Amino acid sequence: MKAPFSSRFTVTIAALSVFVASSTLKPSAVLAQGGIRDAEIEALIADYSNPILRAAGLGSQNIRIHLINDRSFNAFVVDGQNMFLHVGSIMKSSTPNQLIGVIAHEAGHIEGSHISRMQTQIARAQTAALFFQLLGIASMAAGAFGGGGNDLAEGGAAIMYGGQSAAMRSFLNYKRAEESAADQAAVRYLNVTKQSSRGMIETFKLFLEQSSTAGRGVDPYAQTHPLPQERIASLQQLAVTSPYFGQRDSPDLQLRHDMVRAKLDAFINKKNRAVVFRDYPDSNQGLPARYARAIATCYSQGSRAALPLIDQLIAAQPTNAYFHEFKGQCLMEEGGSMNEAIPPLRTAVKLAPRASLIRVMLAQALLASNNNAVLNEAVENLKLALVNETTNAAAFTQLANAYARLNKQADAELATANAYFHRGRFTDAKMQAKRAQAGFPLGSPNWLKADD
Template identity: 55%
Template sequence: MPLLAPSPLKRAHKHVRASLLGGLAAVLLSSTTADAAGMIRDAETEALIRTYAKPIFEAAGLGSQAIQIHIVNDRSFNAFVVDGHNMFIHAGTLMEAKTPNQVIGVIAHESGHIVGGHLARLRAQLARAKSAALMLQLLGLAAMAAGAFGGAPGLGQAGMGVAYGGQDAAMRSLLAYQQDEESSADQAGVKFLNATHQSGRGMLESFENMATKLIGVQGINPYLQSHPLPQQRLIQLRELVTSSPYYNAVDPPELQFRHDLVKAKLYGFLDPPDVLFNRYPQTDQSLPAQYARAIATYRKSGVKAAIPLIDALIAAQPNWPYFYEIKGQFLFESGNAAAAVAPLRQAVSLAPNEPLIRVMLGQALLGTNDAKLVDEAITNLRTALAREDSSAMGYRQIAAAYARKADMAQAAGAKKEFLAQAELASAEAYFYEGQLKLAKQQAKRAKAGFVDGTPNWIKADDILAFEVPRTD
C-alpha cells in the first residue's frame, strides 16, 4: 500500500450516479489517482490517440508544444481544448466513431481553436494548473469517486465519473466559442487534414451525426452546447471537405484495426457484461470482438475464465504489448502479483516507452513482497516518471518502494534519506491528484529530510509554495 494512502475524493453532484471504470491501465486497486477526476488512463488508447494527433499537430505547427490529450470518462460525444497544451476527448467520441478519420477530424478541428488563439480567456486561469485533475476542477467538473474497488470479478465494473448537472452550465460558459471561431476552426482543421493527405469526411460525418442526434445531459449533446452547428456552417464545411483532393482517402487497414481494438476495449470495460456479449456475439470471431469478450468475461466470471481468452489473443498477435499488459493487469487485480510480473515484463519489452505499463509492472513487483524486486520496481518507476512526470500513480508506487527501502536500510542516514524520498513522492502523488492540502502536509515532512537547496528540497518547496489559480 502507498505511504499515507489517500482518502477517496467526495465531491459529486447529487443527481449523478458514479459508474467507476476500473481495469484500464494504471487504474489499479491500491490507490485513488488523478483519474478520480473523471479521466481514463490507458496505454493502448493513449498510444492510438497520439498516432492520430501527431501528423495533425505537426501540420498545425504545434509539434513543439507538447500537447497532452486527456480521455474523459464520459460516453457522450465531446471534445474541447482549454489552453495551448491540453486537449480533452470523451471516451464516447472514440466509442461512437466508426473510423479513425472521424476522431482525427475532431482533433483537427480542436487544433484549429489552438492555432486560432480562441482560448485567451482561459489561459490566465489554467496556466498554473499543473495537472488535468486541477484543470477539470477549475472548469467546474468536480472530482468524484463512489467507493473503493471490491472483489476480483467486479473490479472491472468500477469507474470514474464526471459531475455534470449544475456544473455543466459553468463549463458551457467557459467553452462558449463564438460562431466565427467555430467556422475558423473548421477551415483550419480541413487545412491540416489536407496537409497530411487525409480526408475531411470524418469531421463532416461527426458534425452531421451530432446535428441529427440529441443525446447527453438533459437531452442535449454536450458538444453541441459548446460547438453550435447552424445549417450554414454545415453547408460551408461540406463544401470545404468535398472539394478536397483527399476527400476519398481512407484510413490504413492497420490503423482501422487498432481503432477497432480500442473501441472493443472501452466497450468491454464500460458496458455491463451481458450488454457487451450482445454487442459482440460469439458469431463475431474478429480479434476486437474476442478482446471485448475477454474483458467482459473477466468482469463477470473472474480471472480463471478470462485468462484462456487472453492467451488466445496473445497467440494470435504475439507482438502486441497490450494483450500481455491486460493479462498482467487481471492477474494483479485478482491478487496474484507474482504471476502478473512475467506478462508485464513482456509488455514493457515490447513497448518500452509506455510509462503506464512500467508503472503497472512496478506495482506488481512491489505486490510480490519480494525484497529482491524492490530495486527493479524503482528502476521501472523512475523510467516511467521521466517520461510522464505528472503520474500520480507512479509517484504513489515509488513512494511505497522508497518506504520499503527505508524499512530495509541498516544505516540511520540511509533510512532518513529513503523516508524523505517516500514522503516527497507521496506529496507529488497528492499534488497531481489535486489534493493540495495533503500534498503540502507531505511536502513539509519531506522538506525537513533534505539538505537546503538540493533538487528534492526545491521540489518539496515548490509544492508548499503552490496556490490554486483564481477562476474569476
C-alpha cells in the first residue's frame, strides 16, 4: 500500500532535517550520550591514528578522538576537530589494521572538508525541496479554489513529492560520492604509512554479512553510503595494487589490541561475570583472557578475590602501567581502600608519566586518603594532568578541593571557575572567577587567567 503524498512529503523533509541535525551536532552533545575515558584505550587509539593524521596533513590540527559507549560498529565526524568512535568498533575489529582503516576513512572526511561541504549541499537540497513544496501548494490551491477539483490537487501533491524526492536523491548521491572519496583517501594514507588496506576490505565484508540492506530489492539510490559489495569491489581494485597489501600487524600491536578488546568486554559486562567467563573461559590462559577475568572478578567478587589475578598479570608484565593502574582502581572502587590504592597508582604514573588520566586517578586516591601530607603531591599531579586534560571538569574540581584544604582560597576559586566553565555553567564560572581575581595580585598570571 502506497503512503499518501502528504505523509511521504513529511518523511522526505524529516530525512533532510535529520541530516541537518547530525551534521551540526556539537561534540559536547555527542559526548553527553555516553562518552568514556580510559588511559590504555586512548593510548592505543593515538598510536593508531597519529601516523594516519600526519599522512592526511592533519597532524598539527589537534584532532581529538572520543570514545562512545555504544556496542555498535560506527565512527563519524561532526566537524574538523573531533572524531567519534563507538567502542563496538574496537570490540568487533579482530585486528588493529581493521580499526586503523576505519580511522583512516574518517580522516578522509576531515581532510576533504566533507562536513562543511555537506552542510552546503543540505541547504541546497532543502531549498529545492521548499521550492517544490511551494509550487505544489500553489497547484493544490488552484485545484481547491479555481474549480480544478481533485486532478489539480493530486497534481500539486505529485509535484511536492516528486520535487522533494529528486532533491533528496541528489543529496544522497552527493553523500555516497563523499563516502567513496573518503575510502580512496584512506587507502592513500595507509599506503603513505606503509600499512595494508586489507583491514578495510575485511570490515566492509563484515558489513555485507550483517547489513539488511545487502539483500535484494534495495534501492541503491536511497542509501547514504555505497552498498558494501560496491565498496568492496572498488577498494579491492585499489588495495591489491599496493606494495603493502600483504603487510601484517606486528605481534606486539596485535596483543595490545586484544588486551583492549578484552578490557572493554569485561568492563561493559562487569556486573555479569558469566558473560565475561563465557567469552574468556578459564581454559584460555592468554594474557587478554586473564585480564578480562581479573576485571570481571573485581567487580563481581571484590578486590580481595581479584588481587591474586591482578598480581599474576603484573608478574607477567611488570612494566605494564595499566596493570598497576587497574590494581589501584580495583582497590579504590571495590575495596574502599584509598591508602592501599596509592602505591600501585604511583607505580603506574612512573611507568606512564604522560598518561594524564592515571595522574587524575592517583590524585583522587591521595585526596580521599584524608592525609594532608600528600595534598601537594595531589596538586602537582593534577596540574601536570591538566596540561593535556584542559577541559576535564572533574580534574579541576579535585584541584579546587586540594587547594581549599591547603588554605589557598583564590587558587581554589579559580579551579572551581574552570570546573564550572567546562560543565557549561558560565554564570557560575564568571562569579567564581571574579572572586578568585580579588585574591590575586593585579596583573599576575593567575589574575589574568581569572580575567579570561
